[in-house]
Amino acid sequence: MKKPKRYLVTAALPYANGPVHIGHLAGCYLPADIYVRYLRLQGEDVKFICGSDEHGVPITIKARKEGLTPQQVVDTYHHLMKKAFEDFSISFDIYSRTSSPHHHHTASEFFKTLYQKGVFTEEVTQQYYDEQAQQFLADRYIIGTCPKCGFGNAYGDQCENCGSSLNPTDLIEPRSALSGSRPVMRTTRNWYLPLDKLQPAIEHYIETIKDQLKPNVYGQVKAWLQQGLAPRAMTRDLDWGVPVPLEQAKGKVLYVWFDAPIGYISATQELLPDQWQNYWQDPDTALIHFIGKDNIVFHCIIFPAMLMAHGGYVLPANVPANEFLNLEGDKISTSRNWAIWLHEYLTELPGRESELRYVLTSIAPETSDSEFTWKDYQARINNELVAIPGNLANRVLTLMQKYYNGIIPQDICEYTQADELRSATQKAYEEIDRNIRAFKLRNALQEWMDLARFGNKYLTESEPWKLFQENPEKTCEILSNSLVLLGHLAKLMLPFMPRAGQQLLHMLGKSTIEQLHTPISWKSGEQLPKPSLLFRKLEDSEIEPQITRLEHIRQQQATKPTYTLPPLKDLVAYEDFQKLDLRIATVLAAQKLPKADKLLQLTLDTGIDRRTVISGVAQYYQPEQLIGKQVLLLANLAPRKIRGIESHGMILFAEGNSGRLVTLMPTENVENGSPVA
Numbered sequence: 001m002k003k004p005k006r007y008l009v010t011a012a013l014p015y016a017n018g019p020v021h022i023g024h025l026a027g028c029y030l031p032a033d034i035y036v037r038y039l040r041l042q043g044e045d046v047k048f049i050c051g052s053d054e055h056g057v058p059i060t061i062k063a064r065k066e067g068l069t070p071q072q073v074v075d076t077y078h079h080l081m082k083k084a085f086e087d088f089s090i091s092f093d094i095y096s097r098t099s100s101p102h103h104h105h106t107a108s109e110f111f112k113t114l115y116q117k118g119v120f121t122e123e124v125t126q127q128y129y130d131e132q133a134q135q136f137l138a139d140r141y142i143i144g145t146c147p148k149c150g151f152g153n154a155y156g157d158q159c160e161n162c163g164s165s166l167n168p169t170d171l172i173e174p175r176s177a178l179s180g181s182r183p184v185m186r187t188t189r190n191w192y193l194p195l196d197k198l199q200p201a202i203e204h205y206i207e208t209i210k211d212q213l214k215p216n217v218y219g220q221v222k223a224w225l226q227q228g229l230a231p232r233a234m235t236r237d238l239d240w241g242v243p244v245p246l247e248q249a250k251g252k253v254l255y256v257w258f259d260a261p262i263g264y265i266s267a268t269q270e271l272l273p274d275q276w277q278n279y280w281q282d283p284d285t286a287l288i289h290f291i292g293k294d295n296i297v298f299h300c301i302i303f304p305a306m307l308m309a310h311g312g313y314v315l316p317a318n319v320p321a322n323e324f325l326n327l328e329g330d331k332i333s334t335s336r337n338w339a340i341w342l343h344e345y346l347t348e349l350p351g352r353e354s355e356l357r358y359v360l361t362s363i364a365p366e367t368s369d370s371e372f373t374w375k376d377y378q379a380r381i382n383n384e385l386v387a388i389p390g391n392l393a394n395r396v397l398t399l400m401q402k403y404y405n406g407i408i409p410q411d412i413c414e415y416t417q418a419d420e421l422r423s424a425t426q427k428a429y430e431e432i433d434r435n436i437r438a439f440k441l442r443n444a445l446q447e448w449m450d451l452a453r454f455g456n457k458y459l460t461e462s463e464p465w466k467l468f469q470e471n472p473e474k475t476c477e478i479l480s481n482s483l484v485l486l487g488h489l490a491k492l493m494l495p496f497m498p499r500a501g502q503q504l505l506h507m508l509g510k511s512t513i514e515q516l517h518t519p520i521s522w523k524s525g526e527q528l529p530k531p532s533l534l535f536r537k538l539e540d541s542e543i544e545p546q547i548t549r550l551e552h553i554r555q556q557q558a559t560k561p562t563y564t565l566p567p568l569k570d571l572v573a574y575e576d577f578q579k580l581d582l583r584i585a586t587v588l589a590a591q592k593l594p595k596a597d598k599l600l601q602l603t604l605d606t607g608i609d610r611r612t613v614i615s616g617v618a619q620y621y622q623p624e625q626l627i628g629k630q631v632l633l634l635a636n637l638a639p640r641k642i643r644g645i646e647s648h649g650m651i652l653f654a655e656g657n658s659g660r661l662v663t664l665m666p667t668e669n670v671e672n673g674s675p676v677a
Helices: 022-041 057-066 070-087 101-116 195-209 215-227 256-271 276-280 293-310 342-348 353-362 374-404 419-437 441-462 472-493 498-507 540-558 574-578
Strands: 006-011 045-052 094-097 121-130 142-145 172-176 184-193 285-290 316-318 325-327 370-372 582-592 600-605 610-615 630-634 640-642 645-647 653-655 661-663
Touching: 006 022, 006 276, 022 045, 022 285, 022 325, 022 342, 022 353, 022 370, 022 419, 022 441, 045 070, 045 256, 057 070, 070 094, 070 342, 094 256, 101 256, 101 293, 121 172, 184 293, 195 215, 195 293, 195 316, 215 293, 256 276, 256 293, 276 285, 293 316, 353 374, 353 441, 353 498, 370 374, 374 441, 374 472, 374 498, 374 540, 419 441, 419 472, 441 472, 472 498, 610 645
Parallel strands: 006 045, 006 285, 045 094, 285 316, 325 370
Antiparallel strands: 121 184, 142 172, 582 600, 582 630, 600 610, 640 645, 653 661
16 A cells, blocks of 8 residues: 555544543553654654534434533533543544534535535435424434333334434324424425445445455445445434525524534634645545444445535545443443543542543453443552553662662663663554554554663673672663653653653653654653552552442442322412522532532522522532523522531422422523522
8 A cells, every 4th residue: 555645534523412431542542642643753744633522413303401502512512622631631633613614614515515516415214393493303313112112202203212213204193392392394495415226336446445344344345335335314403403404494504514524624724824725635645534334334335425526525444443442341331421531530530631541541442342340440550550651660760769879870772782672662652553554453562561661681690689789781771761761662652651651751862753753862860750650559449439329320220219299398378488599590500519419509690680609419410511501599598508618598309200300490581589489
């Protein structure tokens, strides 16, 4: 395969209706970041593109449930995800978003080009319509009884009780999720991408890259092609998304899977307004998509078909999709809160960003599903990171302080009298390069760890502590060689654990290197900093709260107790009820109280003042889920101090049959301070 002049690397646009969890990181963003960082250290021309995917039905559903606008929902999660990626050193050149005006323009122009070229076919179909809401209903906006298990709240695309895949017309007694009324069938016109006609071109394209694709990726694509592709609608009857740029398509938006991959293009244009064509339209560019396995069909079939139909764009050179990461014996599930959220991880385990990057890479689901457990996480930190590279760095740098007060005794630029070290290091560089370029990052990381093992073996067998008095020259040689080895380990660590790699470089008296082939050398008389631990053991006490949290979630889901409604309370006089001042207020800010698992500190706008209320709902709501919500406030409850903070009022919730507290709020926004009559 001809070596490309440049690389354009994309990571799947995360959907902006929830936070990022470790499954996302392991499956897509961490592998992409390691690959990009390595290419940069090799001096390659590479750009790393990502952004939030902010359109589609799930976002409108979430917005409606939470009493927010779709823009408010995506604004919240865009910023939350962007910060989480920054905290974990994911080094995007740009992190954009598909709700931006520039993206809307780019996606519209792309659609118009295909329309003007006569690519689309127009089809009139029957679709459910809500006469009260006066709009067509997406599958998720239709609820009814599942024909297979009898569950009364199945969605139009899937029954969440039995897992069956459904069509809206399969539902018994369907009703609209918007108004509750029974929808009617109406005709609607949409524009379809004729994948059936484009299949020969897609098959030819796949055959040209099949030797580069992972077996799991090629197998899934081949299965789709063997079934035969069918036309797919590229427009939807929704009011949230990129408007279809046709006069006859008012009230319609672009299908989110037409709009989202164009986000890679619009983000590149934002980053490089005068050079973006070099990365998208020059055949000497290698376009690489990092994704999870659930997005293979879109990146290997639909997006390439769009690019081919448009013309002038390079096609993906590879799509190194990963499988799924499971958690403690179960699939990660955002709806069940069965996940480890990145924005919470560093709050609860501060300073351990490098450790999580290491563990997730070492168990990466590259060709099959893999599993994260807290005990395995602890073992890999203590028995691998701490015991091998951490131990080597501590031993060498402590001996340098003991024998030389941390002052370099002679010029050091390479191994001396140590062919075995030179050979092991050369092998590590070659194998790491080969494996990273083949997207086998687990193997590459193992080669790095093996080099650290070899360094420990060399130091142990050389025993410089026994030689210092009788043969100081040999001691100097051994420790000099060990410093050179640590320098190589630090450089090779940078793609996998950039912060830990930079820390080791600092301990060696160096700053961040620009490229891998930049030699690390020391001059006689240089002063090394006082050594510190490169990695710290993870104690049982640090992970026990995490294990307990998951066990609690599992027990809650396993036991579904029958719920008995509490009896009505004693009658009260109307005058007593009138003493309660119930108002509508909006949550402006929310945060967890330190060392208080159940409490959130909320800042409310009552229309009259801004006040703090402490509420015991932290186990049911993440802080960001409440921001922007209108809530029901008992405004004249006497203030009281909770954990040292004065709380002015009480937010009212309903307690469901599982004990879960659910917010009470108006069905439409009203002015803050509005009294409840």
